[in-house]
Amino acid sequence: MRRLILIAVPYLWLLALFLVPFLIVLKISLSDTAIAIPPYTPTLDLAGGWAAFKDFLGQLDMENFVWLTEDDLYWKAYLSSVKIAFFATVLTLVAGYPIAYAMARAAPEWRPTLLMLVILPFWTSFLIRVYAWMGILSNEGLLNGLLLKLGLIAEPLTILNTNAAVYIGIVYTYLPFMILPIYSALEKMDESLLEAAEDLGCSRLQAFWLVTVPLSKQGIIAGCFLVFIPVVGEFVIPSLLGGSGTLMIGKVLFEEFFNNRDWPVASAVAVILLLILIIPIILFQRNEQKQREAEG
Amino acid sequence: MAETVFAPWTDPQQKPLIQFKGVTKRFGDFIAIDNLSQDIYAQEFFALLGPSGCGKTTMMRMLAGFEAPTEGQILIAGQDVARVPPNKRAVNMMFQSYALFPHLTVWDNIAFGLRREGKSKAEIEPRVAEMLRLTRLERFARRKPHQISGGQRQRVALARSLAKAPKLLLLDEPLGALDAKLRQQTQFELMDIQEKTGTTFVIVTHDQEEAMTVASRVAVMDEGRIIQVATPPEIYEQPNSVYVADFIGDVNIIEGVAHPQADGYDILWVEGRQPLHAKSTRSFSNGQRCFLAMRPEKVAIGTEEPETRNKVKGRIIDIAYLGNLSTYHVEVPGGRIIKAQTANTRRLSRRTLTWEDEVWLSWTETAAVMLEE
Numbered sequence: 001m002r003r004l005i006l007i008a009v010p011y012l013w014l015l016a017l018f019l020v021p022f023l024i025v026l027k028i029s030l031s032d033t034a035i036a037i038p039p040y041t042p043t044l045d046l047a048g049g050w051a052a053f054k055d056f057l058g059q060l061d062m063e064n065f066v067w068l069t070e071d072d073l074y075w076k077a078y079l080s081s082v083k084i085a086f087f088a089t090v091l092t093l094v095a096g097y098p099i100a101y102a103m104a105r106a107a108p109e110w111r112p113t114l115l116m117l118v119i120l121p122f123w124t125s126f127l128i129r130v131y132a133w134m135g136i137l138s139n140e141g142l143l144n145g146l147l148l149k150l151g152l153i154a155e156p157l158t159i160l161n162t163n164a165a166v167y168i169g170i171v172y173t174y175l176p177f178m179i180l181p182i183y184s185a186l187e188k189m190d191e192s193l194l195e196a197a198e199d200l201g202c203s204r205l206q207a208f209w210l211v212t213v214p215l216s217k218q219g220i221i222a223g224c225f226l227v228f229i230p231v232v233g234e235f236v237i238p239s240l241l242g243g244s245g246t247l248m249i250g251k252v253l254f255e256e257f258f259n260n261r262d263w264p265v266a267s268a269v270a271v272i273l274l275l276i277l278i279i280p281i282i283l284f285q286r287n288e289q290k291q292r293e294a295e296g
Numbered sequence: 297m298a299e300t301v302f303a304p305w306t307d308p309q310q311k312p313l314i315q316f317k318g319v320t321k322r323f324g325d326f327i328a329i330d331n332l333s334q335d336i337y338a339q340e341f342f343a344l345l346g347p348s349g350c351g352k353t354t355m356m357r358m359l360a361g362f363e364a365p366t367e368g369q370i371l372i373a374g375q376d377v378a379r380v381p382p383n384k385r386a387v388n389m390m391f392q393s394y395a396l397f398p399h400l401t402v403w404d405n406i407a408f409g410l411r412r413e414g415k416s417k418a419e420i421e422p423r424v425a426e427m428l429r430l431t432r433l434e435r436f437a438r439r440k441p442h443q444i445s446g447g448q449r450q451r452v453a454l455a456r457s458l459a460k461a462p463k464l465l466l467l468d469e470p471l472g473a474l475d476a477k478l479r480q481q482t483q484f485e486l487m488d489i490q491e492k493t494g495t496t497f498v499i500v501t502h503d504q505e506e507a508m509t510v511a512s513r514v515a516v517m518d519e520g521r522i523i524q525v526a527t528p529p530e531i532y533e534q535p536n537s538v539y540v541a542d543f544i545g546d547v548n549i550i551e552g553v554a555h556p557q558a559d560g561y562d563i564l565w566v567e568g569r570q571p572l573h574a575k576s577t578r579s580f581s582n583g584q585r586c587f588l589a590m591r592p593e594k595v596a597i598g599t600e601e602p603e604t605r606n607k608v609k610g611r612i613i614d615i616a617y618l619g620n621l622s623t624y625h626v627e628v629p630g631g632r633i634i635k636a637q638t639a640n641t642r643r644l645s646r647r648t649l650t651w652e653d654e655v656w657l658s659w660t661e662t663a664a665v666m667l668e669e
């Protein structure tokens with residue numbers, strides 16, 4: 001009985017905070033726009049009984065999903081989001097792995113401080129940090145100022161409002177999500193394994209490829225998913241740092257929702273986004289499971 | 297046996313394979329190895345014995361190249377190895393912690409070193425199979441290290457270090473986790489490999505019986521220094537100090553004062569008792585403090601007063617039954633306990649000695665070794 005309660009609590013939590021909102025979004029995505037509050041129809045009226053419910057179901061349709069396939073804006077936005085998320089994940093990995101490696105190799109008394117520094121940015125609002133990047137990357141910004149002063153460039157570089165700025169923003173923002181799982185995998189690694197590898201004839205570099213990288217594989221996979229999954233739906237960074245050429249589904253969704261007040265289409269966009277992400281989410285879960293088994 | 301003539305350390309013509317020359321290793325201000333000089337010859341089976349923390353692993357790690365001496369030199373085959381990285385040394389080490397690669401199967405762990413040599417599959421496969429057979433791991437080849445038992449892991453580590461058939465093999469407590477039978481078998485396998493391949497072994501062990509069984513020479517260490525190096529019989533029969541005598545096997549130590557006589561030394565050990573008598577290769581001055589070390593099995597025990605010069609009367613206060621042997625703890629004048637060991641050739645019920653019995657202990661003049669410290 002106690003077991004049952006223990007299991008039930010997280011499931012109830014998920015039901016209330018994940019499944020129910022999802023069903024609501026799904027329902028809205030099958031509705032039609034209306035100039036009303038809320039701005040869609042039909043709405044469920046439980047007072048009307050069974051007949052009203054049947055009538056309500058009858059009014060739901062797939063129209064919005066069909067619409068998504070008709071306007072090429074949407075699939076281009078999905079594709080571009082996945083592409084940006086993929087390259088941003090690779091960049092974050094390239095930047096994050098050496099940092100995680102250095103942290104795991106640092107003297108043990110330094111490690112808590114270094115971890116602290118990685119987490120420190122979370123203490124400031126995400127929005128303020130992205131705004132700060134606007135200040136850094138703009139034509140009159142800090143970066144251009146510095147480069148001009150050093151004489152490395154004659155004309156200010158246009159970085160803000162390009163995809164480059166989006167990548168910089170994403171790598172900066174999501175770096176901790178990449179570093180932490182890789183660090184935790186590397187930190188667990190027994191250093192005598194590297195000695196054993198060297199003893200058996202590996203150079204330092206070979207030992208790194210043959211021992212360190214495979215042993216941090218789970219951390220790498222976890223980090224990549226933790227970056228990729230949220231970045232696909234990212235809205236703030238592309239809209240603040242990106243330009244008109246930056247097409248991401250998060251931005252499209254925001255515009256449908258707030259600018260066009262088209263809740264049903266916005267919901268349909270969200271539902272499709274979720275379906276796209278479900279594959280990596282499942283893969284991520286599998287990876288976590290495998291890791292637990294390997295440790296158990 | 298061949299071992300009896302194998303003694304390169306007595307031959308000044310022989311060049312040692314390994315030379316420690318005044319090697320000191322400090323960790324911070326802690327001295328792990330203290331000005332150690334030692335030669336180890338090719339094809340030796342050199343055993344390091346000593347209490348925990350005395351620096352055995354540190355010595356091995358310096359040989360393998362994972363630690364550099366703070367002072368002094370290490371030469372392998374006449375070459376100073378200070379600048380040679382571990383992967384360039386013809387040395388393989390079996391780690392005390394095993395250090396098995398958790399992401400590889402038992403098979404791949406063993407093949408790891410062979411693959412690095414760029415050997416072909418046709419060469420690697422039979423070699424790995426041979427190692428698996430030797431360590432009786434055939435059935436576990438496809439498992440990962442976390443799926444096998446502690447003793448099996450130890451065998452994988454052993455197999456992995458043996459696979460490359462190096463010139464010099466460092467084994468840090470290779471058999472500690474094995475049961476007595478398997479340990480004995482593996483000891484003989486190791487000696488066999490040693491004989492067949494001529495590999496030089498340096499082996500750390502906590503088990504002095506194991507050291508005695510396999511080693512050509514045994515080094516007893518304490519606090520970063522080697523106290524004595526000798527063949528197993530020598531180190532057992534002729535320890536150079538109380539420390540070594542006490543560390544190797546069971547021993548009775550009797551403190552006394554030496555008085556030179558025509559045929560050896562009289563040793564006064566309890567006021568008003570007849571002195572003990574012993575012969576010694578060492579010389580002692582009149583009135584010098586000395587220690588008599590004698591092995592329990594060299595002390596005879598009986599109910600009749602014996603005819604020998606060394607005899608002490610006492611009372612049995614404890615009997616330790618070891619199956620093939622029994623050790624009697626006998627309280628003698630002065631409250632001292634002397635242990636005497638006899639082989640249990642008769643059945644238990646036929647033996648006469650029991651608790652509280654008054655007995656005579658006796659030993660010959662050459663049974664005890666006189667030591668200064």
Ligand SMILES: Nc1ncnc2c1ncn2[C@@H]1O[C@H](COP(=O)(O)OP(=O)(O)OP(=O)(O)O)[C@@H](O)[C@H]1O
Nearest residue numbers: 323326328346347348349350351352353354355392
């Ligand atoms: N990296 C290190 N830093 C500081 N001290 C160390 C280090 N490695 C070893 N020591 C110290 O050096 C001493 C010798 O260590 P070593 O590992 O050689 O002992 P050992 O003889 O192998 O002991 P055991 O039989 O327990 O394995 C120990 O006191 C140990 O604490």
Ligand SMILES: [Mg+2]
Nearest residue numbers: 352353392468
């Ligand atoms: Mg050790």
